[in-house]
Amino acid sequence: MGRAFDIVGFDLDGTLLDTSASLTRAVNYTLAKAERPPLHIDEVRPMIGGGAKRMLEKGLEASGGYDPEDMRRLYPILLDFYGKNISEGSVPYPGLIDALDRLEADGVRLTIVTNKFESFAVKLLDEVGLLGRFAAVIGGDTMGKGNAKPSAMPIREMIVRAGGGTAAFLGDSIYDMLAAKNAGIPSIAVSFGFLMGPVEELAADAVIDHYDALIPTLAKLAGRS
Incomplete structure (x- = not known):
């Protein structure tokens, strides 16, 4: 045909x-650096799709509130961890x-x-x-x-x-x-x-x-x- x-x-x-498992690990690793509670994988899945920055913004909102200063500090941490563990899971x-x-x-x-x-x-x-x-x-x-x-x-x-x-x-x-x-x-x-x-x-x-x-x-x- x-x-x-x-x-x-x-x-x-x-x-x-x-990629939900690896992205959830990256989000939760980053949130832990801000002493935020971890998110469940089902909470993270809908946050994926708009890029890493949007995902972290949503993660911060869901775990205690978005703060621009937290975002500036945590975004490089997220990228570094994810880049090193990108294919796991x-x-x-x-x-x-x-x-x-x-x-x-x-x-x-x-x-x-x-x-x-x-x-x-x-x-x-x-x-x-x-x-x-x-x-x-x-x-x-x-x-x-x-x-x-x-x-x-x-x-x-x-x-x-x-x-x-x-x-x-x-x-x-x-x-x-x-x-x-x-x-x-x-x-x-x-x-x-x-x-x-x-x-x-x-x-x-x-x-x-x-x-x-x-x-x-x-x-x-x-x-x-």
Whole structure:
């Protein structure tokens, strides 16, 4: 049947990989430095997606209140700890590897667009053995300040770096869906990600509950089924 899209892009945290364990460890390590109580992993999951700074801001709010001075002191601590422990407990979602294999066999170019720093994204993907699969890895800082998702700029750059052509994008947050919409490409929401609310509220063009559904969903979006 051939590929439905030339390029398929993925968000990273909560879409490609379940990184909630490593991020929760980093948040709680940092909160302990401020003598704050630890947060449960279920509390941290909805805080993920807007980058490390936003995650820490939410963590401070949830553990006793946000203070700018605390933020300035603790943010470098969070980044240092996370960078040193970035892949610990981070695993691909069920069915992902098979889906990537099938896409690659069809000649699809795979990409990553995340609001995580590009250096962290590359390090994480390398440590879990997936970096070589992706034609482009674009982080929240790649396009300059203020140009992370939901801006269309990183999605457009993703398409350029992957050689051009038709594209679709998968994610688990409103930032992902808006970025795809702003760039004029179809979006797929993953219901198993780090959702802040019901997946229907993301207004994606399609929703998948497991990676087994990705290939047929892409075909439907491309009008091939």
